[in-house]
Amino acid sequence: MxxxxxxxxxxxxxxxxxxxxxxxxxxxxxxxxxxxxxxxxxxxxxxxxxxxxxxxxxxxxxxxxxxxxxxxxxxxxxxxxxxxxxxxxxxxxxxxxxxxxxxxxxxxxxxxxxxxxxxxxxxxxxxxxxxxxxxxKYRDALPLLPKAFEQYLNLEDSRLLSHLKTSSALSKLPNDLWFKNCFAGCLPESSLQRVWDKVVSGSCKILVFVAVEILSTFKIKVMALSSAEKITGFLENFPQDSSGAIVSKAIDLWHKHCGTQAHSA
Missing domain, CATH: 1.10.8.680 (Ypt/Rab-GAP domain of gyp1p, domain 2)
Structure with missing residues (x-):
């Protein structure tokens, strides 16, 4: 562990x-x-x-x-x-x-x-x-997270990002739930604590990588949905049993892309 x-x-x-x-x-x-x-x-x-x-x-x-x-x-x-x-x-x-x-x-x-x-x-x-x-303290940084999400999703899975754009879902993703609420109401307590650990330690960018990993984890399901409404509906209520693995992978991804203090915020 x-x-x-x-x-x-x-x-x-x-x-x-x-x-x-x-x-x-x-x-x-x-x-x-x-x-x-x-x-x-x-x-x-x-x-x-x-x-x-x-x-x-x-x-x-x-x-x-x-x-x-x-x-x-x-x-x-x-x-x-x-x-x-x-x-x-x-x-x-x-x-x-x-x-x-x-x-x-x-x-x-x-x-x-x-x-x-x-x-x-x-x-x-x-x-x-x-x-x-x-x-x-993240007042200026939080509005930039959706764009950062698009950037890192493109690096991790450009095909998945293209599907979000084609289905017009990219602009309708639950950004408020993910970034403004810091996944409150989206992740169970045990997983949420690990995400908030990074937030209060000085990096709100961990929220971006949690969002990327949610999309990556449920790629097959998301790719099978053709409408923005169905994609958004699923992402707002995805199965909770995968949350622990999602957060673990998100932390690894955070370390991969934001390993230095200068890029962690």
Whole structure:
């Protein structure tokens, strides 16, 4: 088993912060990426107190959202996370009935996936918040990923790319699901963690190679479909049992084409 297959995006940061025990990891989920954002104090002795403050802050904000009637009993947990984040970032709409922005939809998709990875709701919120903040650093790079996908697919399988163009499917691929959502809602948790490991470590280009490997893995099926709608429909809901192998091959492809730091982002 390779090193990549044994790790997930959370363990990288636990190790950077000096945490090794399983119980410590469980209780310190809240500290996942805040260390990268410079929010945590440098001394580990104060981390427990910071965690307590974070929990108190989280409860206070939820109470405020209930008072102004932005939270309701029928809301899902991921919707609660969204309202909390909107208030935290100064983007709470004037009314809870206002339609969601595209960035809100991305947040919800990521939050739903993260909810499956982190048990504690308070910890989960801070992990989501930090992950979304990391994605904002790729604001200029993410729109370029569909073109990079076309470039690398052409290198790996030009015939498959030609079929996508001929069937008019290239412009209708699920790019939002793949690149904006970072495959949240597309890959199962175990595979998603390995992809997000690369994303939070500094390379959003891993998303391109996952997309390339999805096409390569299901080449026979895709080549047999002649309409853009059928191809897109299949790619949005491809069989999950191949996800582990797809991600492993995508990581290998990432190393092949982006082996140096200068080309990894």
């Amino acid at each position: 390779t090193e990549d297959s044994q790790r997930n995006f959370r363990l990288v940061y636990y190790e950077k912060m000096g945490f090794r025990g399983v119980e410590e990891k469980k209780s310190l989920e809240i500290l996942l990426k805040d260390d990268l954002l410079g929010i945590l104090p440098p001394h580990h002795e104060s981390h427990a107190q910071v965690m307590a403050y974070r929990r108190e802050q989280y409860s206070d904000i939820l109470h405020a959202l209930r008072v102004i009637r932005f939270l309701g009993p029928s809301m899902s947990q991921v919707e609660v996370y969204l309202r909390r984040y909107q208030l935290d970032s100064g983007k709470l709409p004037r009314s809870p009935s206002f339609p969601l922005e595209p960035e809100d939809q991305v947040f919800l998709a990521i939050a739903k996936a993260m909810e499956e990875m982190v048990e504690d709701s308070v910890d989960c919120y801070w992990v989501i918040r930090s992950f979304v903040s990391q994605l904002r």
